[in-house]
Amino acid sequence: MKAIRIVQAGCGGMANAWIQYALERQDTELVALVDIFEEAAKKMNEKYGLSLPWYASVEEAIRQSNANVVFDCTIPTAHQAVATAALNGGCHILSEKPMASTLEEAEQLADLATSKPELQYAIMQNRRYLKDIRALRGLIAQDVIGHVNFVTANFFIGAHFGGFRDAMSSPLILDMAIHTFDQARFIIQANPVSVYCHEFNPKGSWYEGNAAAACIFEFDNGAVFTYNGSWCSEGAPTSWEAAWRIAGNKGTAIWNQAAPYAEIVAPGQDNKFIYDYQRVEAPYVWTGREGHAGCLDDMFQAILEGRQAETAYSDNIFSTKMVFGAIESAKTGRKVTL
Ligand SMILES: NC(=O)c1ccc[n+]([C@@H]2O[C@H](COP(=O)([O-])OP(=O)(O)OC[C@H]3O[C@@H](n4cnc5c(N)ncnc54)[C@H](O)[C@@H]3O)[C@@H](O)[C@H]2O)c1
CATH class of the missing domain: 3.30.360.10 (Dihydrodipicolinate Reductase; domain 2)
Structure with a gap:
């Protein structure tokens, strides 16, 4: 079993960069795909020659797999629910920007992440x-x-x-x-x-x-x-x-x-x-590398070293x-x- 096991939430356009990144790493495996549309997950499986199980909910995907990381590439209005499910399910959460679609949601997420210092919550700022x-x-x-x-x-x-x-x-x-x-x-x-x-x-x-x-x-x-x-x-x-x-x-x-x-x-x-x-x-x-790969490199290194990523929620809340x-x-x- 690899050290980093990922539930990919959101199988749209942006997910490609994240999936490609995960597939490149030797210490990482994708264990499940989540999307409200099964068809979107099916297309991702076909595109990358994968046969990952599809779930409609992040909670279920975490329960059924042995994931320890959730990638959130869903739309902004879904970010709060996905990050909450990840943190409550004991997973690190690496999310596309923005943190959430309202400040109240972002602050609730920041509070939740602060209460779980063993888990990373970092935002893509490529x-x-x-x-x-x-x-x-x-x-x-x-x-x-x-x-x-x-x-x-x-x-x-x-x-x-x-x-x-x-x-x-x-x-x-x-x-x-x-x-x-x-x-x-x-x-x-x-x-x-x-x-x-x-x-x-x-x-x-x-x-x-x-x-x-x-x-x-x-x-x-x-x-x-x-x-x-x-x-x-x-x-x-x-x-x-x-x-x-x-x-x-x-x-x-x-x-x-x-x-x-x-x-x-x-x-x-x-x-x-x-x-x-x-x-x-x-x-x-x-x-270092540029763009998404550069930011993901830091996020992964932060997980491996048990430190905050440069784009951790505690920094990103100011931009939010x-x-x-x-x-x-x-x-x-x-x-x-x-
Ligand atoms: N960092 C960047 O440069 C950059 C560039 C583009 C998009 N983004 C961000 O990436 C995120 C996704 O954007 P996109 O262009 O891939 O959008 P998209 O519409 O192509 O894909 C979003 C996917 O999420 C799925 N989805 C929606 N609600 C969901 C839910 N509740 N649970 C699970 N899946 C759900 C949709 O069905 C769709 O497949 C957004 O937050 C966007 O702001 C970042």
Whole structure:
């Protein structure tokens, strides 16, 4: 019997990356598939040449197998039930973002996970596991631009998904901006204290809910972070990682598709109206894998070492609060304390 035995919950598009990861590992086996549709599980079995049993419920799958890990790749509204079943069933839970579809659910999950310190509960934040963002974070950590004052992220993509996102009331903020919000915390190494958000659905949008938003966050280090995003914006797309400008008191860091870099005040600039600047390339430091594999590598290592993963619920709750604070602000028209 292998050390890590997985119930795969949710057999849709995203599950592929998780299943492929599990199949690659020598110490890991998949023991059951869970989906509300048997057909979805059947397709996964066929695609990967597996013959795993299908269950409609995570509880039943855990009871019938000897699993010790649950992968949650179900839709956001199902995450709370799946994570609760996993933790109560004695399994570590590694989940796709977002933690849950309301802040109350996410906080209940955090409380449950805190009461079971022997179990890991970690969230997929694959956009942290990129050599570019790690290099950018290094520029900030090494004080190259000085104290971070102002952070901007622009995210404009015309994404025609179909499926559950089209019916969500806040598809951009809940299903995508969680990545960018989490990236902001990761890059500047600070946590949010308030948000003001205006969320809207642009004319011509193919989403039912609000597919665009402008948010202003204040952070506990005094930095202000503004996010402009749209998931129904045609033409001149940004990358999925967003276009970033981070202004510090000594210079500015830029990350927009190409390698991140900083421009800082050159030495000897007294008595000038506009100073000359010098360019500083961001040193590449990340040697791990990128994307989902990189995040899963850390989650698995955390299980094996009995430590918290970098994207454990206790960290991710701060990014989750940014999401639900933004939604609340948009609804009430008020700045929300996080
Ligand atoms: N990290 C990323 O970059 C990234 C990218 C895409 C999607 N995601 C996330 O992955 C998750 C899944 O997205 P997707 O694109 O695979 O969606 P999907 O609709 O393709 O698949 C979801 C699957 O979950 C099943 N399901 C729904 N409710 C269920 C329940 N209660 N119990 C068991 N199965 C259930 C559905 O039948 C479907 O097969 C979402 O949380 C999404 O936000 C993350």
